[in-house]
Amino acid sequence: MRKTLAVAAAAALAACALTAAPAQAATITTAGTGWKLTTQLGVTSASPSQTYTVTYESDAVRRFYAPQIQRAVDQINASTDLTITIGGVEAMDPNKCGPEWHIQVMELRNPMGDGHPGWSQGMPCPNPAQGMSRGGVVAMNSTYRSGEWNIKPEALQNTAVHEMLHAAGLDHPNYDRNTNGTVEPYECVATSYGNRPVMCSPNGGYSTWNNVGRLTGYDINGLNALISNARAQGIE
Template sequence: MRKFLASTAAGFAALALTVSPASAAETPTYSGTGWKITNQYGVYGMSPTQAFTVTFASQEIKDRWAPMLTTAVSQLNALGVKITVGGVESYTSDSLCPTRGHVYFSEKFQPLGKPGFSQGLPCYNTVDHSAWGGWVFMDSEYGDGSWSLTYNAWRNLPTHEMMHTLGLDHPNDDKYGDGDGVTENFECPYGTEGAKPVMCSPNGGFKTTPYAGRLSDQDRAGVTALLNNGRILGIK
């Protein structure tokens, strides 16, 4: 089903960390085949020590979405990202970033003003530009049945939005489509595993049930680049 990463990231000053400049031999990389980092929104890399916790606005929301994140969370751990699925918490406002390291899932009716679209917003440390966490607003139409999703979309959508909060953007590029000069939906390359990246807009990822919700080889390359950029930039 359709969805889109909205807008600007919410930058939020955290602890004052010392950032070492990259050497001449090593510079950060922000895009590659089938992956893209949201550096245009302020995320340059990821701290290798930052712990992330996925939390939820209610038990109902956790019951709906947490099971769909299990595979991707396991893959992230294998790549070196310290992320776990947590419990329920509440915030009085979403105008500021959630607690550092929290990826907060809630639901809103058409958060982007369009039926079937959800939204993932990354936050970052404004000192070192490391991924902070952020907000995920799943369209409430999925839960109330007014917008139907296939089983595969149920799994791919929350994974996609979670990855936005960790610093990955849509990797769509016209060169992988019809070459008409306009970057359009689904214009993303297939990876070595036979799937378009889960970050492809509007609804990428594996289309076969056993693999839906997984990060593809291209998504994993993007995560590796986030961590490598953190090392190059001296993010602690």
């Protein structure tokens, strides 16, 4: 059986941690209201000039998941200086990152481990040069498509977007909102309508079909921070 992304991520975290140079520390922002960057994997920025291409391990996976992220991709391209396109099929290995600027989508059964059935996982390629996201890997839970795990359509769409944004460089923005000393699932800032960021753990986003699969303003701010950090450091 292939090693899951959870194991690969743990190895990456154990092997290295981000150490910002003094010049970077004065110019980059890594967290804000409702958003957080994946600094524990060394990602602090994203390219304002490159196109990030979402690819899939098979035609079947592409047919199932590409429509789930279409709304978010259109919104990101219209509302930020990050450019994402939906690509085709390519060979993938869950133990390593693919070509630069690719977000690779594959299926694994319970990629977070059998203790987290129904969960999926996404991560950026760890410790990229200059902190700029070069893409990443997404493991959607194979139990969604098989029907073994009963996931609501709106949750499926938001989850696909959530994991793609992990690969781009966004982390969970959960925090101890109720000040009980523990950061808990779903404990995130919310809009006046009760909508949590798409990146809230274990999931967030809109639940109405008018907006499901779209990013909240919090998530957009996180992507804009990735681009702003790159420009602040003179990185394209």
